[in-house]
Structures are given as C-alpha cells and as structure tokens.
Amino acid sequence: MADINAGSESPNLLSTHWAELSIHKHWLVAEGQRLLEHYAKARVPLGFATLGNDGNMVDDTAKTIITARMVHCYALATLMGIPGSAALADHGLDALLDGPLRDHTYDGWFSDASSAHDHSSRKKAYVHAFIALAGASASIAGRPRGTELMQAAIAVIDQHFWLEDEDSMLPSFAADWSDPEDYRGANCNMHTTEACLALADATGEIRWLERALSLAKRFGHDIPATYHGRLPEHFDGQWNLLPDYNADMPFDDLRPWGLTPGHFIEWAGLLLKVESACQVRGRSAPDWLLSDAITLFDNAISRGWAADGKSGMVYTISWEDEISVPNRPYWVQAEMANTALMLARRTGQSRFEHYYRLAWDYIASVLIDREAGGWRHEVDADGHLSTVVYPTREDLYHDFQATITPLIPTAASLAGGLRTHVLNAQW
Structure with a gap:
C-alpha cells in the first residue's frame, strides 16, 4: 500500500482548497450518492437494520440509533434534492414515532425493536441525542412528521436527561426512568451538542444555542485546560475523573479506556460550529472557541495520526500518549477531514488543508469499499x-x-446550512 504521507505539496497548491474545486465537489457528491444508494438496502419494516462487511443485511432487527441516523442523513439528502430520499426519511420517522422502537408506556426510546420486553434494557442519552438530531433535520427538510419527532424528543430530554444544575446530560436510566447512572461522559454530550445546534436551527430558540455553548465550554475548554489540551471522557456523578474506567474493555465502541484522539477532533469541529451559530445570531463568540479548536486538533494529530509510523488516525491512546488500540475507525478519519476543512477556511493556514487532503487520500485509498459498498468501518x-x-x-x-x-x-x-444554501440558490 502506498504511503500517503510520502512527499510534500507545494505551498502554492495548498493555498487552493480542494473544496473550492468543482471536480472535487463532484467527486464528493458522487460518493455521497453511492453511500445513500448502498444504505437504502438496510430498510426493514420497523425501521433500519445493520449491514455487514459483505454489504448485506446482518438481520432484520430494527435499531434505534441506526434508524435515527438514517432519518437525519436522508433528510439532508432531501434538502439536496436527491430523489427517493424523502420516502426513506419518512419511513424512519414513522418507525421512531409509531413502532416498537418507542416506549409507548413510559415514553422515550429503546435501543432496538426487541428491547420492549427486556427489563434490563436502559434508555440512553446517546440514543436520544440522535433522535433529536433526526427530528430537527427532518423538520428543517420539511418532512410531515419531522417536527412531531423533534418535539417528542425535546420533551423526553427536558424531562429526564438534561441536568440544569450541571448543564449536561445524565447518560442513562432504567426503562421506567428509575436507576439514573452514576456516570458523566463526553460522548453522549458531544452528540447532544450537535443535536442542540440542529434544534437551534430548527426552532429558532436561543436556549439550544445556550446549551450547546455550555457543553462546548465544559468539554472543549475547561476539561482540556486541566489535562494539557487533551480530553478525558469518563467521570463519576460528581465529575471526578475515572482514569481506569473500562480498563478491561479497551475496544468498547462508545466508552473505551484511555483517550480518543478522534473525539478531540470532533469536539474541535463542534467548537467551530458553535462559533458560527453565535455569529449568525449576532452574539459575541468567545475567543476560546477558535483557539481551543486548534489546540484539540493539533493534539489529536500529534498523538494520533500515524502514531505508529503508518498512515491513519488510531482509535485510542493511553494516559502516557502511547497507542492503546491501533486500529483505524472510519469515523475518526471522516471527522479529521471535516474539522481540518473548517479550520482551513477559518484560519487560512495551509497546514489544515494538508490534513484535509491526507484524510481524504486515506479514506479513498483504504476505507472506501468499491466491491461490497459503503466504507470499511475499521x-x-x-x-x-x-x-x-x-x-x-x-x-x-x-x-x-x-x-x-x-x-x-x-x-x-x-x-x-443546506437550507440556507438552497434558499440562496447557491447550488
């Protein structure tokens, strides 16, 4: 396999952003349409299910997190004018509102369609953040039941998950809303920040921007300032660090032990989005939003990109910045591309354009599966x-x-952003 880190690019070439080139944009649109077509096959009667590495469905069990993310993505595609997307978004909306993914007794949502009869199943803030995101995106896209889902998700989040005195989310409950988890974590709050920004755009209510800003301050500013520009993710209910949390589960997909450089980068991107949200609404954006975004990104690159001398961003590192899990997840590389692009635009620094190109070269060379479809997830x-x-x-x-x-x-x-782009006829 070719080393995509090899060689160096002319500063003059880096001064032109790939994202400004029409051919690059056409490539991105084509790749996006390929993904949309591939994942449409995950539709099942009760929502959307899981695809395997061979591109075929693993089983027909509808999953809430998958269904919510599919609603969000096909709502975005609807805004882009891609035929067939609205029907898939609407299918997911119906599944989330009417089917067994939703708890019609205690309210809220289960993890999958089989959990209604599983009394050990817990209701998770992580899942509900994506349901709120799905509802907000579908509402912005003008889908008939988008606002209905959005308001249902808001009611559950406000009543159960959001902790006003902490400005954060409580991670999970038992199915009947008893047994709140004695844990505070970065991951569910990261996606809650994303959901809050979408809710701000969908509703126009300033409280969602206020929540996003509070979350960004805690996880993008305060905590990294305490830990040398790095972002620990696991705390107890009193916000005491849990350095050994999941030490026996380093490969956990949501709460792995140690530090996750990809989340440094994802939070950096969210800081830039919060800054944009403030500016659009005519309010002053704190200076630390940009400076901390740069710090988090740089720390992720220095500790995670090619940390073992081979291309790609690793999954996790130890407290001593040594590699814990060397595997390269797809989402880490995708978020690296997103945040590098936003930083390149925001700062004009060519080094961020360099990392944007590195990320996409790695994705195209290693992750895109042109035979089975989709991207290799790991x-x-x-x-x-x-x-x-x-x-x-x-x-x-x-x-x-x-x-x-x-x-x-x-x-x-x-x-x-898509709504504004379409309304301004900028396609």
Missing part, C-alpha cells in the same frame, strides 16, 4: 479489514456527512 494499522471495535457497518452517518461538509460554508448544523 481497519488495522496496515489497512486490512478489522472487526475488533466495529464488527458491522451500521449506517452512513459519519461518511455521508463528510461528503456534505465541504459543499457548504461552515454552519451550526448541516441541515440548517
């Missing part, structure tokens, strides 16, 4: 398919968003 350090962290290919959320982000100016949410 590869090892040598670029070979791995299934340690991600045994299947669940949905197109990270991949598809990466193909859209360069097409529009940086915005609080992709749905809001």
Whole structure:
C-alpha cells in the first residue's frame, strides 16, 4: 500500500482548497450518492437494520440509533434534492414515532425493536441525542412528521436527561426512568451538542444555542485546560475523573479506556460550529472557541495520526500518549477531514488543508469499499479489514456527512446550512 504521507505539496497548491474545486465537489457528491444508494438496502419494516462487511443485511432487527441516523442523513439528502430520499426519511420517522422502537408506556426510546420486553434494557442519552438530531433535520427538510419527532424528543430530554444544575446530560436510566447512572461522559454530550445546534436551527430558540455553548465550554475548554489540551471522557456523578474506567474493555465502541484522539477532533469541529451559530445570531463568540479548536486538533494529530509510523488516525491512546488500540475507525478519519476543512477556511493556514487532503487520500485509498459498498468501518494499522471495535457497518452517518461538509460554508448544523444554501440558490 502506498504511503500517503510520502512527499510534500507545494505551498502554492495548498493555498487552493480542494473544496473550492468543482471536480472535487463532484467527486464528493458522487460518493455521497453511492453511500445513500448502498444504505437504502438496510430498510426493514420497523425501521433500519445493520449491514455487514459483505454489504448485506446482518438481520432484520430494527435499531434505534441506526434508524435515527438514517432519518437525519436522508433528510439532508432531501434538502439536496436527491430523489427517493424523502420516502426513506419518512419511513424512519414513522418507525421512531409509531413502532416498537418507542416506549409507548413510559415514553422515550429503546435501543432496538426487541428491547420492549427486556427489563434490563436502559434508555440512553446517546440514543436520544440522535433522535433529536433526526427530528430537527427532518423538520428543517420539511418532512410531515419531522417536527412531531423533534418535539417528542425535546420533551423526553427536558424531562429526564438534561441536568440544569450541571448543564449536561445524565447518560442513562432504567426503562421506567428509575436507576439514573452514576456516570458523566463526553460522548453522549458531544452528540447532544450537535443535536442542540440542529434544534437551534430548527426552532429558532436561543436556549439550544445556550446549551450547546455550555457543553462546548465544559468539554472543549475547561476539561482540556486541566489535562494539557487533551480530553478525558469518563467521570463519576460528581465529575471526578475515572482514569481506569473500562480498563478491561479497551475496544468498547462508545466508552473505551484511555483517550480518543478522534473525539478531540470532533469536539474541535463542534467548537467551530458553535462559533458560527453565535455569529449568525449576532452574539459575541468567545475567543476560546477558535483557539481551543486548534489546540484539540493539533493534539489529536500529534498523538494520533500515524502514531505508529503508518498512515491513519488510531482509535485510542493511553494516559502516557502511547497507542492503546491501533486500529483505524472510519469515523475518526471522516471527522479529521471535516474539522481540518473548517479550520482551513477559518484560519487560512495551509497546514489544515494538508490534513484535509491526507484524510481524504486515506479514506479513498483504504476505507472506501468499491466491491461490497459503503466504507470499511475499521481497519488495522496496515489497512486490512478489522472487526475488533466495529464488527458491522451500521449506517452512513459519519461518511455521508463528510461528503456534505465541504459543499457548504461552515454552519451550526448541516441541515440548517443546506437550507440556507438552497434558499440562496447557491447550488
């Protein structure tokens, strides 16, 4: 496999952003459409299910997180004018509102369609953040039931998950809303920040921007300032660091032990989106939003990109910045591309354009599966398919968003940005 780090590019070439080139935009649109067509086969009667690494469905069990992400993505595609997308978004909306994914007794949503009879099943903030995102994006896209789902998700989040005195989300409950989890974590709050920005765009209510800003301050500013520009993710209910959390589960897909450079980068991107949201609404954006975004990105690159001398961003590192899990997840590379692009635009620094190109070269060379479809969700350090962290290919959320982000100016949410782009007839 060719070393995509080899060689150097002319500063003059780097001064022109790939995202400004029509051929690059056409390539992104084509890749996005390929992903949309591939994942449409995951539709099942009760929502959307999981695809395997061979591109075929694993089983027909509808999953809530997959269904919510599919609604979000096909709502974005609807805004882009891609035929057939609205019907898929509407199918997911019906499934989330009317089917067994939703708890029609206690309210909220289960993890999958089989959990209604599983009393050990927990209701998770992570899942509900994506349901809110799905509702907001579908509402912005003008889907008939988008606002209905959005308001249902808001009611559950406000009543159960959002902690006003902490400005964060409580991670999980038992199915009947008893037994709140004695844990605070970065991951569910990261996607809640994304959802809040979309809700701000969908509703026009300033409280969602206020929540996004509060979350960005805690996780993008305060915590990294305490830990040398790095972002620990696991805390107890009193916000005491849990350095050994999941030490026996380093390959966990949501709460792995140690530090996750890809999340440094994802939070950096969110800081830039919060800054954009403030500016659009005519309010002053804190200076730390940009400076901390740069710090988080740089720390992720220095500790995670090619950390073992081979291309790609690793999954996790230890507290001593040594590699913990060397495998390269697809979402990490996608978020690297997104944030590098936004930083290149925001700062004008060519080094961010360099990282944008590195990320896409790696994705195109290693992750895009032109035979089975979709992207390989995980590869090892040598670029070979791995299934340690991600045994299947669940949905197109990270991949598809990466193909859209360069097409529009940086915005609080992709749905809001697409809406503005379409209304201004800028396609």
